[in-house]
Amino acid sequence: MTPIRMIAAALAALAVCAPTGAAARAALDVALVMDASGSMRRTDPMTLRIPAARMFVDLLDGADRVAVVSFSTSARVLGGLRSLDAAGTAAVEEAVGKVTSSGAYTNLYKAVSAAADLLERGGGVEGGERRRRIIVLMSDGKMDVGDPKRDEALVSKLKDGLVEELKRRSIRVYTIAFTEESDMALLEEVARKTGGLFNVAPSDDVFHLVFGSIFESLKEPDMLPIEENTFFVDKAVDELTVVASKHSPETHITLVAPGGVEFTAATRDPSTRWSVARTFEMITIPDPADGTWKILFSTENNKAYIITRLGIETSLDRLNVMLGEGVPVNAWLEDAGGVVTVPEILDELDFDLHVSLPDGSTEKAELADDGGEGDVEKGDGVFSTVYRPALTGPYKFRLVAVSRTFEREKTFSFNVYEPEPAGAEAHGVAHSGGEHGAAAPDRDAPAGGHDGGHDGEGGGHGEEAPQSDEEPGADSDGGVWSGAVVKFLLINLLAAGAVLGWLNRRRLGGVREKWASLAARLAGLVGKKKE
Structure with missing residues (x-):
């Protein structure tokens, strides 16, 4: 590792790095x-x-x-x-x-x-x-x-x-x-x-x-992964917001806290905000108890958003992708704005990518920090892979990090389109970097494997406009002046011909011969200019 990277790693461990994720947006x-x-x-x-x-x-x-x-x-x-x-x-x-x-x-x-x-x-x-x-x-x-x-x-x-x-x-x-x-x-x-x-x-x-x-x-909120309506809250979570979908308007969502205590909208703690709608209920709990929580009487489409100092950050930022392009996925843990590089934490961390495809199927891939495909440097705390969509339509990524003491999730949605035919109008802008997602820390360029360039605001993914073979500036002032001279000579030649015809009709032989000689000289000049 270079001295600069060693300094960056030390700063990250001390959590004094400048924010690169949600706090900086x-x-x-x-x-x-x-x-x-x-x-x-x-x-x-x-x-x-x-x-x-x-x-x-x-x-x-x-x-x-x-x-x-x-x-x-x-x-x-x-x-x-x-x-x-x-x-x-x-x-x-x-x-x-x-x-x-x-x-x-x-x-x-x-x-x-x-x-x-x-x-x-x-x-x-x-x-x-x-x-x-x-x-x-x-x-x-x-x-x-x-x-x-x-x-x-x-x-x-x-x-x-x-x-x-x-x-x-x-x-x-x-x-x-x-x-x-x-x-x-x-x-x-x-x-x-x-x-x-x-x-x-x-x-x-x-x-x-x-x-x-x-x-x-x-x-891009930090979230807790939910499996079978169960999720784990750790000590770094400052606030928890659960959005629980309901089977019917008559359903009453129940939250079971660690220790088995049950809460409903009617029996909630005074500090808890609980709103009830026909299709969902939204519950916000400040300083939630750490441990395993469970949602009762709900469907599977539930979310657990959190406010925490420990979360996932990612460089994903493209909402519109062309079919055939590779999508680089770089993700890392941040603790109070600093990239987590502590080996004891990373060695216990499983970082997975769960993909929901347009046809309703799902795929799973493992992110790695081993210097392999898409990963710039082994052990730098940034976990990477390259995903290549095979279908057009809407996709959703779920980035899930699981350790012995905490779990985190972050989602990202994008659409995949067929490339435009050659010569057609570009597909419009891709989501520009710097606004959505964070740049991968301590890197000079995005991870490899990206088949197509990322366009900024106003860019696109269509065919590049064909370039003229003529060198820029070839139509110089000299070229314009040459054209003007030729036009001048041609106009005078036509004028001479007209006068010659008039003189011929007036039978002014001597003068006619002089004008004929002048016309011949003008024609010679035009011929030389064209050569």
């Missing part, structure tokens, strides 16, 4: 844009999108800001950007509750345009640091303003004009296509080209799962 400005068209009365009759959106707001940090926009024929701002302190959170959740299902039409262009303008007016800078600006757009329909020709024009205006403006403003759009009646192709394209993530909610009872997935993508 910029706060969010989020515009929640929710469909209020009349069709939502049929597709979401119990308005389950309302508690799901409120759950999303509750999961964000106090430094984040959220605005609420509803749309149908036009867009309506129900609440401007508010910081998520206690008063701000209450105001945002009240605004979410004002979303109706009474609109006549579905104007997606107005919805996105209004949200973008709202975020632009918000400034997006705090303490000299640029906030990440996000639109979360949910719709169950296609562009419909009552005029098919205008619908088509607005779709083109959205794709060809507004999307480019969003990219220029660095505003990313996370879209939720609700039911198969929505314009999935349009919502997917808007998300992909702005560097956001396309999501599908096939039914109203999974809204909270989709909003939870978007939260995980935006904030």
